[in-house]
Amino acid sequence: MSLAPDAVAPRLLRAFLAVVDELHFTRAAARLYVAQQALSRDVRRLERELGVELFVRTTRQVALTPDGERLVPYARRVLEAQDALVEAFRQARPLLVDLNSPGLATGVRVLRRARELVPDVELLARYESGLTHAAAEILAGRLDVSFGRFAGLDPAVRARLEQQPVRYEPMAVILPDDHRLAALDAVPLAELRGETVYAGAGNPRTPEWTELARELFAGRGIELAPAAPLVVGEEEFARFMAKTRTPVLAVVDFPPMPRSVLRPLVDPVPLSPVSLVWRKGLTHPGLDALRRAAVEHAKAEVWLSHPQDGWIPAADALVMMTFTR
Incomplete structure (x- = not known):
C-alpha cells in the first residue's frame, strides 16, 4: 500500500474536482482553460501520489471509484481553505x-x-x-x-x-x-x-x-x-x-x-x-x-x-x- 505524500498541489485537486463535476475530461479541461492532455496528466499524477485509482474510465463514461468518492470532501475543503487564504491576503493588510x-x-x-x-x-x-x-x-x-x-x-x-x-x-x-x-x-x-x-x-x-x-x-x-x-x-x-x-x-x-x-x-x-x-x-x-x-x-x-x-x-x-x- 502506497503512503500519501506530505502535501498535494492544489492544482492537482482542482483538476480532480473539475472532472468530478463534469464527469468528462474534455469538458473539465475546457472549464479550467487547459489542454485535455495536461488535465489527464495532473489526474494521473494525483493518483500516483495518493497511491489509488480515482476514476474508472471507459470510452463512454467516467465514474468515480470508492477512493475517488472518499477524496471529494477533503479536496473541496482544502481548496476552500486555499481560496479563503488568497482572498484574505488579496487586499493588503493595514x-x-x-x-x-x-x-x-x-x-x-x-x-x-x-x-x-x-x-x-x-x-x-x-x-x-x-x-x-x-x-x-x-x-x-x-x-x-x-x-x-x-x-x-x-x-x-x-x-x-x-x-x-x-x-x-x-x-x-x-x-x-x-x-x-x-x-x-x-x-x-x-x-x-x-x-x-x-x-x-x-x-x-x-x-x-x-x-x-x-x-x-x-x-x-x-x-x-x-x-x-x-x-x-x-x-x-x-x-x-x-x-x-x-x-x-x-x-x-x-x-x-x-x-x-x-x-x-x-x-x-x-x-x-x-x-x-x-x-x-x-x-x-x-x-x-x-x-x-x-x-x-x-x-x-x-x-x-x-x-x-x-x-x-x-x-x-x-x-x-x-x-x-
Whole structure:
C-alpha cells in the first residue's frame, strides 16, 4: 500500500474536482482553460501520489471509484481553505504609520497624500513620539513605517532599516508668550546664549532629538535642560512652561500651544533631517504610496533644498544624500 505524500498541489485537486463535476475530461479541461492532455496528466499524477485509482474510465463514461468518492470532501475543503487564504491576503493588510506626535505637518501631509493615491489601502496613523522608540517597534513587527532623524539611530538598528529623505525641516523654539524673545519674528541662535533649552533629555523615546540639540548648542553658550518628566497634553505643557519658563526646541511646523509662541531659529537656520523609515524587505502598496507622496511634496515644496545658511551635522548630511531608491 502506497503512503500519501506530505502535501498535494492544489492544482492537482482542482483538476480532480473539475472532472468530478463534469464527469468528462474534455469538458473539465475546457472549464479550467487547459489542454485535455495536461488535465489527464495532473489526474494521473494525483493518483500516483495518493497511491489509488480515482476514476474508472471507459470510452463512454467516467465514474468515480470508492477512493475517488472518499477524496471529494477533503479536496473541496482544502481548496476552500486555499481560496479563503488568497482572498484574505488579496487586499493588503493595514499599514501602521508612525507620525511621531499629533499635529506635526510633515508626516501628516505625506500620509494624507498617500491615502489619496491608494484609497483602497488602509493606512493607520500611530503616534510613537520619537524615532528611536518607533524603530524598535518596527523591528519588533508592531509598526511598519515612521518619520524622523535616521542618523540618530544606533548603527546596528540602521542596518536593519531602510530610509528615504523627506525634508530638511527648519527648527524653532517655543517660548512663554511673555518671554524676552517672544516679540521677535525669528530668534537668532546668538540670542539664546545663556538660556537653558529643553530638548527631550531623559526621554528614552527621543535620544536622537536630544543629541541633535546637543550638537546645535555646542559652542554657542546654550545649555541643554536636564531630564524632566515627559509632559503630555496642551494644558499640562502650558502649565509646565509657565512654571519653569524653559524654552523648548521644536520645528517650525510644531502645533500651537496655549500661552506660548513659536519662533523660527536663524543665523544659521538649524535643520532637522526627516526621513521616511521602514523595515528592510517590507513590501506594501501603502509604503509605495508613502514614498511617492514624500517625493511629490519634496518637489512641490522644496523640502529637500538645503538653504545656504542652513546648519546640519555632517553625519545627517551624508544620510540625507544616501538613501534607498
